[in-house]
Amino acid sequence: MTELGARLKEARTAKGYSIDDLQEITKIQKRYLAGIEEGNYATMPGAFYVRAFIKQYADAVGLNGDELLETYKMEIPSPTNEDVSKNIPATPSRRSLGGRSSNKFMEIFPMLVVGLFIIAIIVIVWTLFQNLPKDTPEQVDTGDGLTIETKPQQPQVKPDAEEENDPVEEEKEEVVEEPEKVEQQLTLIETQGDTSTYELTGAENYKVKIVAANNTWLNIRDQDNKILVDQAVNAGQTYELDATSFTRVRIRMGYTTGNTLYMNDQIVEFPTDRTTQNLVIQFNK
Known part of the structure; x- marks a missing residue:
């Protein structure tokens, strides 16, 4: 047993914790906890985890993990960049990138359908408007071989003076206030x-x-x-x-x-x- 392992075990015993209790608190397997107390770091998955597990162990029993790592740094294996990179899983943000791009077309498709439907309605209305009958002059037979064309009677328009006297109600625009956006x-x-x-x-x-x-x-x-x-x-x-x-x-x-x-x-x-x-x-x- 190393000096560091003895100090951690003494603090655990003073807290009244068993190895099983400490496993429940730190979520570290008890074979790793026992390996830390015995100074047997060969059972650990890597040097980076050795330091991380020692710090969690120390924090759980009321010791300062950073100070212990500094004090006994000669006894503890130092992690390398290769050890760290082996144990880093892919981040959720990278795993979700493919799903976003694959769903993009499905988000746009309903809008395309609505746009085509509106264009079709406009074409139908325009076609019906072009086929409406136009006003043509009416022909009147006078009986002597002459035909008189009469134009349809136009609706009478009030003089400007009368229009000025007609009361006109001004429409008031209703102003809708938008609720204030609450910032984070x-x-x-x-x-x-x-x-x-x-x-x-x-x-x-x-x-x-x-x-x-x-x-x-x-x-x-x-x-x-x-x-x-x-x-x-x-x-x-x-x-x-x-x-x-x-x-x-x-x-x-x-x-x-x-x-x-x-x-x-x-x-x-x-x-x-x-x-x-x-x-x-x-x-x-």
């Missing part, structure tokens, strides 16, 4: 330690986006503390999550430096200078 507002409620709470109002959809400039570990949970995302995000990648169906999300970023978090394309500021931070966003629907 993100308000910082409080900050305690590495956890900050925001309230989001004035939005219909809730989309979380992380643009990673540096490698980071990402953990997102819903209002029932259910894990929605628990994975590494590599530098240069973008991760998106549609959280519209939830009332709250808790976003934990293992490395905030250089990385950017968006909520509906609005940047969410990290209130502190801590490397690891939790951002709780409450959706006011």
